[in-house]
Amino acid sequence: KQEVTQIPAALSVPEGENLVLNCSFTDSAIYNLQWFRQDPGKGLTSLLLIQSSQREQTSGRLNASLDKSSGRSTLYIAASQPGDSATYLCAVRQGGNQFYFGTGTSLTVIP
Amino acid sequence: DTAVSQTPKYLVTQMGNDKSIKCEQNLGHDTMYWYKQDSKKFLKIMFSYNNKELIINETVPNRFSPKSPDKAHLNLHINSLELGDSAVYFCASSQSGGNQPQHFGDGTRLSIL
Numbered sequence: 001k002q003e004v005t006q007i008p009a010a011l012s013v014p015e016g017e018n019l020v021l022n023c024s025f026t027d028s029a030i031y032n033l034q035w036f037r038q039d040p041g042k043g044l045t046s047l048l049l050i051q052s053s054q055r056e057q058t059s060g061r062l063n064a065s066l067d068k069s070s071g072r073s074t075l076y077i078a079a080s081q082p083g084d085s086a087t088y089l090c091a092v093r094q095g096g097n098q099f100y101f102g103t104g105t106s107l108t109v110i111p
Numbered sequence: 112d113t114a115v116s117q118t119p120k121y122l123v124t125q126m127g128n129d130k131s132i133k134c135e136q137n138l139g140h141d142t143m144y145w146y147k148q149d150s151k152k153f154l155k156i157m158f159s160y161n162n163k164e165l166i167i168n169e170t171v172p173n174r175f176s177p178k179s180p181d182k183a184h185l186n187l188h189i190n191s192l193e194l195g196d197s198a199v200y201f202c203a204s205s206q207s208g209g210n211q212p213q214h215f216g217d218g219t220r221l222s223i224l
Contacts, residue, residue, distance in 0.1 A: 031210065043215035043217045043218050044203075044213075044215040046214065091154075097144075098166075099144075103151070
């Protein structure tokens with residue numbers, strides 16, 4: 001059974017710093033991996049989706065990479081801002097419309 | 112315009128009651144989902160549904176049942192509510208096909224007294 005882990009569970013950085021969030025998964029037979037952010041009391045907002053055949057995706061200050069064979073993905077956030085403070089979740093999609101989420105990384109960017 | 116909307120946002124009820132949560136999406140997607148987020152913020156898929164098939168996570172009790180009157184709606188009915196059902200329930204939608212992103216509603220916080 002697929003297990004998705006995110007490290008660290010919480011991260012606090014000063015504004016302007018670059019940072020990396022990690023996501024690992026145990027079964028490499030995935031269709032894609034998606035990164036989300038969740039603000040308190042809100043739903044999930046999709047940030048980036050990487051197909052299993054891709055190595056990375058970029059959107060603005062965000063860059064996500066995927067190494068399927070080693071079961072790892074990273075989300076790189078450049079020049080962090082206080083508005084980036086949120087919980088970041090990764091999720092892998094497998095066959096049969098099965099989605100498995102990580103436990104999330106709670107990010108705080110200090111002004 | 113809200114893409115995926117859920118009602119109610121909060122639901123407080125007593126053990127043993129039957130309740131429903133409604134979900135609507137205006138994105139034209141053909142697949143909808145229900146997720147449960149527990150107190151530790153762990154998200155787990157409960158159902159996925161399109162006009163072809165309903166896929167149920169085998170760990171979901173049969174007290175939970177999705178009902179889809181049309182492609183834009185997927186409601187969640189829960190019978191005989193239990194204390195352990197307290198959680199935040201999220202609805203999501205996507206276009207079918209392996210690599211389409213999911214869009215989430217803001218969640219319904221269900222509290223069982």
